[in-house]
Amino acid sequence: MLAIEMSEGDRSIGEDLQKLSPESVTILDGRAIDGTFGTWTLFLSAAALAVPAIQKIVVALIEAKKHRRVSVDGCEYRGYSVDEVKSLMKQAEKMKDKS
Amino acid sequence: MTLAEYVKTTRRRNADTFPALVSQYEALFLKVHAESFKPVRELPLKFAVINSLNKRSQLIELSDGHWLIHDQYLGQTLNALTRLYFMSNKPDSAHPFAFRLLSEAASCRGRAELATYFAYVYSVTYHASKDSTGAEDAQKVALRQASVHVQEAFVLAHELAHLMWEPAALDPASIDMLLDSLMDVEGSDDWDEIVETYLDDLSFQFHGRPIPHWANINTDEERAQDKIVREDIKAKLIKDCDDEALMRAALKAEPRFREEVFVDWMAAQTCLKLFRDDMDHVDLALAIHLALENITTISFVSNFDPEGLEGESSSETLAVAARKRALREVLRFWLLEVRPESPELGHRVLTEANKRYMHFVRDPITLDALSRVRVDTMPGKDDLADMRQQIVRSIPEAIDPQFIIRERPFKQAAGAGASS
Numbered sequence: 001m002l003a004i005e006m007s008e009g010d011r012s013i014g015e016d017l018q019k020l021s022p023e024s025v026t027i028l029d030g031r032a033i034d035g036t037f038g039t040w041t042l043f044l045s046a047a048a049l050a051v052p053a054i055q056k057i058v059v060a061l062i063e064a065k066k067h068r069r070v071s072v073d074g075c076e077y078r079g080y081s082v083d084e085v086k087s088l089m090k091q092a093e094k095m096k097d098k099s
Numbered sequence: 100m101t102l103a104e105y106v107k108t109t110r111r112r113n114a115d116t117f118p119a120l121v122s123q124y125e126a127l128f129l130k131v132h133a134e135s136f137k138p139v140r141e142l143p144l145k146f147a148v149i150n151s152l153n154k155r156s157q158l159i160e161l162s163d164g165h166w167l168i169h170d171q172y173l174g175q176t177l178n179a180l181t182r183l184y185f186m187s188n189k190p191d192s193a194h195p196f197a198f199r200l201l202s203e204a205a206s207c208r209g210r211a212e213l214a215t216y217f218a219y220v221y222s223v224t225y226h227a228s229k230d231s232t233g234a235e236d237a238q239k240v241a242l243r244q245a246s247v248h249v250q251e252a253f254v255l256a257h258e259l260a261h262l263m264w265e266p267a268a269l270d271p272a273s274i275d276m277l278l279d280s281l282m283d284v285e286g287s288d289d290w291d292e293i294v295e296t297y298l299d300d301l302s303f304q305f306h307g308r309p310i311p312h313w314a315n316i317n318t319d320e321e322r323a324q325d326k327i328v329r330e331d332i333k334a335k336l337i338k339d340c341d342d343e344a345l346m347r348a349a350l351k352a353e354p355r356f357r358e359e360v361f362v363d364w365m366a367a368q369t370c371l372k373l374f375r376d377d378m379d380h381v382d383l384a385l386a387i388h389l390a391l392e393n394i395t396t397i398s399f400v401s402n403f404d405p406e407g408l409e410g411e412s413s414s415e416t417l418a419v420a421a422r423k424r425a426l427r428e429v430l431r432f433w434l435l436e437v438r439p440e441s442p443e444l445g446h447r448v449l450t451e452a453n454k455r456y457m458h459f460v461r462d463p464i465t466l467d468a469l470s471r472v473r474v475d476t477m478p479g480k481d482d483l484a485d486m487r488q489q490i491v492r493s494i495p496e497a498i499d500p501q502f503i504i505r506e507r508p509f510k511q512a513a514g515a516g517a518s519s
Contacts, residue, residue, distance in 0.1 A: 001100070001104055001107070001108040001110050002108070002232075003109055023478075026100040026161075028105075028159055028160065028161075029160070043104075043105070043108065045100075045104075052221065071108055071109050072108065073107065074107060074108065074109070074110050074111040074112060074207075075111060075207065075208060075209030076109070076207055076208055076209075077208060078208070078404075079404075080154050081259065
C-alpha cells in the first residue's frame, strides 16, 4: 500500500481515483497534534497501483508537487523526485498489501 | 482499508506494545472519553495502542468507524523529556536527546545510514553528559509520573476534541471571543519595567538561575553601556509589539489555527476536570503546559531536515508559539479561579516553568544541538554508508539503529573525547 499525503488542493483528483477502483483507493483526512497536518491522504493498495490509468493520475499528482510526503511500508519519503516516487510505487505494488 | 494496513503503511514500527501499558492506556482513554463534551462522549470510538518511531497519536475515520490511535513511544518520549525538565541542571544534558530524535526521524524516512550516524552521536554525547542530570528521589519520580499521565491524557483529549470542531458547527463569534480572551493579553505599557524583565530573563538564561540583571552591573563603564542597551531594547520591543499585533490578527483568521486553539482549550478543560481532585493544582496546570511544550519539541526535531533535501520551511513556528501562549492563558485563568487568594500565582509559575523549559530543554535541543547539524558539515552519503558498515561489522545488532539508542554502546568513544 502507498500513501500520498497532500498539502493542498482539490480532493476531486482523489475522488476520481476512488471511482476507478473503489475497493483499492481510500481517502483519509488527517492531522497531527502539533498543528502541522496534511489536509488529506490518499491510500492506494497494490491492486490499485497495478492499474495503468491510476498510475498515470498518481504520477501527474506527484509532478504537480501538491504532495507533502509519500509513505510505503512505514517509511515516509519527502522531497522525492518523480522517478523516485515511481520506484516507490513499484515497491508498494510488489508488496501485495500483506499486513 | 483496515487499521492494520493503515498502521503498517504510515508508521515505522519500534517494538511490541507492553501489555501492562496497553491496559493502562485503555483505562485512561475510557476516562478521557467519559469526561469529554457530550457530542464526543456519545460517539462510538475504537481505541488502539501502537509503538512506533513516529511518536504520533492520531484520530482517523476508517470504513469501520472512528479510531483513536495512541502511540506508546510518544508516551515514553514525553517521559524522557519530562525527566530532563525536572532534573536537568545544565543545558548540555539535553543535547543527546536531539540526536536520538534525529536518528528516529531518519529511520522513519527509510534512511538507515543517517539513522545509524545520529544514533552513534546520541550514544557518544549521552555518555559524555550522563552525570549532568541529578538522581530522582521517590517524590520526584511520583511527580514526573503524574505529569506524564496528565500529558498523555491531554494528547488523547486533544485528538477527541477535534471531533467537536466540525460536527458542532461552532458559532464563529464564540470562537472569536475565545481567541480574543486568550491572545489579546493586556500587557503593561510601562516600557522601562518590560525592559527590566527582559534583561532579567537574559540574566536567567546566562546564569541558569534567577540573578537580577542589576546584579551584573557594577562599574561606571557597565552603567554607561547598560543605558545604551536599554534604549536599543526598548526600541526593538516597541517594534516587535506592533509586528506581533499584526501577526496575531492574521493567525486569528486562519482556520487551522482557530481549530487548534479551540481543541487545546477543550483538551485542557477535560484534563483539569479529570485530575483536579487528584493533584496539586499548580502541578496539574504545569503538566498541561508541559504537554504542548514537549509535543512541539518532538515535532520540531522530527521535522528537521539535516541534509536540506526537502525544501520545507518551519513556517508554523509563529503559530505554535501563539498556541502555547494561548494555552498558558487558559491555565492562568484556571489557577486564578481555583486559587483566588493568589492572583499572581498562575502568571508566576507558568512564566518560571516556561523559562526553565526554554533553558534546559527547548533551546538546547531545538537551537544548540541542531545548530551543530549543519548541511555543510554533515558527512556525505558514501561516508555515512562506510560508517554504518564499520559499526555493523563490530556490533552486528546495530543494523537496527534503535539497538544503539537502547544500549548506547559507544562509551569509550565518549571517554576519548569523540563528539559530533
